[in-house]
Amino acid sequence: MPIKFPFSRRAAPSDAWTKCPNCDAQVFSRQLERTLRICPSCGHHFRMSVGERIDLLLDQNSFEERDAGLESVDRLGFHDDRPYAHRLEASQVKTGLRDAVVWGIGRIDGQRVAIGIFDFRFMGGSMGSVVGEKLARCFETALEERIPAIVVSASGGARMQEGTLSLMQLAKTTAPLVRLDEAGVPFIAVLTDPTTGGVLASFASLGDVVLAEPKALIGFAGARVASDTVGEQMPEGFQTSEFLLAHGFVDAVVPRSELRATLSRLLRLLPAARAADEERGDDRSWGPIGALSGLAERLGGAVSETIGIDVDAEAASGGNGERPSQPASPTADAREDAP
Amino acid sequence: MTDLPVLLPASPPSEQAIEKAWRRVQLARHPQRPRTLDLLPLIFTEFFELRGDRAFGDDAAIVGGPALLDGHPVMVIGHQKGTDTESNILRNFGSPHPEGFRKAQRLMRLADKLGMPIVTFLDTAGAFPGPAAEERGQAEAIATSVKLMTGLQVPVVVIVLGEGGSGGALAIGVGDVVLALENSVYSVISPEGCASILWRSRDEARTAAAAMRMTADDQVDLGVVDAVVAEPAEGAHTDHVATAAALKLAIVSAIRRLSEQDTAELLATRYARLRGMGAYLETGAGSSRPPEAPSLRRRLGRILHLPGVRQRPRWSDIWPSDDGDDEHERGA
Numbered sequence: 001m002p003i004k005f006p007f008s009r010r011a012a013p014s015d016a017w018t019k020c021p022n023c024d025a026q027v028f029s030r031q032l033e034r035t036l037r038i039c040p041s042c043g044h045h046f047r048m049s050v051g052e053r054i055d056l057l058l059d060q061n062s063f064e065e066r067d068a069g070l071e072s073v074d075r076l077g078f079h080d081d082r083p084y085a086h087r088l089e090a091s092q093v094k095t096g097l098r099d100a101v102v103w104g105i106g107r108i109d110g111q112r113v114a115i116g117i118f119d120f121r122f123m124g125g126s127m128g129s130v131v132g133e134k135l136a137r138c139f140e141t142a143l144e145e146r147i148p149a150i151v152v153s154a155s156g157g158a159r160m161q162e163g164t165l166s167l168m169q170l171a172k173t174t175a176p177l178v179r180l181d182e183a184g185v186p187f188i189a190v191l192t193d194p195t196t197g198g199v200l201a202s203f204a205s206l207g208d209v210v211l212a213e214p215k216a217l218i219g220f221a222g223a224r225v226a227s228d229t230v231g232e233q234m235p236e237g238f239q240t241s242e243f244l245l246a247h248g249f250v251d252a253v254v255p256r257s258e259l260r261a262t263l264s265r266l267l268r269l270l271p272a273a274r275a276a277d278e279e280r281g282d283d284r285s286w287g288p289i290g291a292l293s294g295l296a297e298r299l300g301g302a303v304s305e306t307i308g309i310d311v312d313a314e315a316a317s318g319g320n321g322e323r324p325s326q327p328a329s330p331t332a333d334a335r336e337d338a339p
Numbered sequence: 340m341t342d343l344p345v346l347l348p349a350s351p352p353s354e355q356a357i358e359k360a361w362r363r364v365q366l367a368r369h370p371q372r373p374r375t376l377d378l379l380p381l382i383f384t385e386f387f388e389l390r391g392d393r394a395f396g397d398d399a400a401i402v403g404g405p406a407l408l409d410g411h412p413v414m415v416i417g418h419q420k421g422t423d424t425e426s427n428i429l430r431n432f433g434s435p436h437p438e439g440f441r442k443a444q445r446l447m448r449l450a451d452k453l454g455m456p457i458v459t460f461l462d463t464a465g466a467f468p469g470p471a472a473e474e475r476g477q478a479e480a481i482a483t484s485v486k487l488m489t490g491l492q493v494p495v496v497v498i499v500l501g502e503g504g505s506g507g508a509l510a511i512g513v514g515d516v517v518l519a520l521e522n523s524v525y526s527v528i529s530p531e532g533c534a535s536i537l538w539r540s541r542d543e544a545r546t547a548a549a550a551m552r553m554t555a556d557d558q559v560d561l562g563v564v565d566a567v568v569a570e571p572a573e574g575a576h577t578d579h580v581a582t583a584a585a586l587k588l589a590i591v592s593a594i595r596r597l598s599e600q601d602t603a604e605l606l607a608t609r610y611a612r613l614r615g616m617g618a619y620l621e622t623g624a625g626s627s628r629p630p631e632a633p634s635l636r637r638r639l640g641r642i643l644h645l646p647g648v649r650q651r652p653r654w655s656d657i658w659p660s661d662d663g664d665d666e667h668e669r670g671a
Contacts, residue, residue, distance in 0.1 A: 037660065052660055055655050073618050078551075079350050083350075084349060097658060119658070133619055156671075158527045160527055160671050163561065164526060165561055166527050167505060167509055167526075167527040170482075171489060171616065172613050172614060174482065174486045175490075175614065200482075201466075201481040201482050202485060220473055220481075220506075221473070221477075238470060249478075249479055
């Protein structure tokens, strides 16, 4: 891990101004930090570091990082113009991160969540074995603790330097989602600029709710690859958050200033289902079925009598072959109860 | 990871390695190489093709339907490339659109419902990257297919026939047993695509092919493929019948072995197989923490209200943004 010196950063004058890639305005960097990294003149959303995301989304001091020690290895002996290991090291020095994802447990307005956050500056946020492993553990912990999972993605896709091992991370990050479905634990995907390739083609598309930041690049194939292969011009606004919203693949485009409040609201609206062993025996006064059975209990025998008569009548007409026969057990019970 | 991964020294691929890898890529793309529909009648009987995704249309780049394997019903799904210009246009060169993956999902759900084992054949350069595919949710279609396959309650046997190209291959390629023909290749991105991103020139595709270690043997070494199925001496394109016979033997024994497991065991084993994919180190380092004991500068800053010194420590102090040239690192 790189060592950061306390006086080094803001001394460099080149950091003072940042050019907005959208409107070319020169923005004072310190102002950018205060405006959630949104361009004050055109509203362009600059990319955020993991640290800034945590500060943006989670309650102060609530984040506990997990599995911080996972580190990528060069399993293939991959070398393009330099070895993969050198690229990893350069990214580690640049970002202060071990790999492109940080995950942990935090709170949003007091609600506990398992959250994974990408940092695009680490090798383009690409997903290799460590990213896949961290996200799988994030989902598995959400399952174990029955708390919602959130992943904020910013990634070019699978990490080519890990070959098919990175492709397999698509399956590794997706498999736990089946278990979340079975257990009734929600997963919210937040897509930020950019979310493409293998990351979009796995967990990022599979949120129970999918949110996107405005004008983020979101798509399967990079626009350049697409026009290379297809040989046609891509339509205007192709592969943006708004394009995906229009085509039904995103639930809402949420400006950064409202992201935390939106997540908080969704967490309240979509709580994890009660575990099967908790459900039995305690009060079920919430929800329509619970309310009905509560009503039935209060009305007591009167209700069961009415049901008994109804079912009996149905069973009788079923004898004429006009109605399909009812499932056996309720009919039998009702007959026993009926006077 | 229980054992440490075997690491090779990183070096540019040797001329010999490049030669070998590229020969495999060429064999995998050989125009006479047996395709899914060539092998189907040689391995199975009574194949009945099912078509359409029930939502948008039928994609001829993926074929599938029930068939009998030694008299037992199975569901067969595979990519289908063409053999000449005309059939390649019909089959879109074996590169599926979302409706192809959604048709495959439909067939898998049917197999799951009826308890039929699934056999899939991978032979695609990748999912189609055009605007129509994006509009209809190419990424979502692949993601949903992968998710569906991880939870199927029936045995799934995957065969890499020719090119196993990226997400388009994985979308029908998550299984309990993954077999590869000797001269097939499997990669996260086409060698041309990798070369144009990392080497900035499609001409380096040969080098990229070697660097990605995409041959069947390499895939066994990485644990992505379980076993290689030998091809006739000159390659599968010289003898479709012998290739089919070898494949049939491997498929039957894989299904027989998988059928002995009950559903819970099957799912647990598949989950463990997928969870074990990848190579990483688990170093002892614990949680990174926001600076708890503030630096002298920050403490002074707080007292004196110096500009640029925040009142409380924040995560962005240890992981700040750093605007600059980060565009050149891309994924696939």
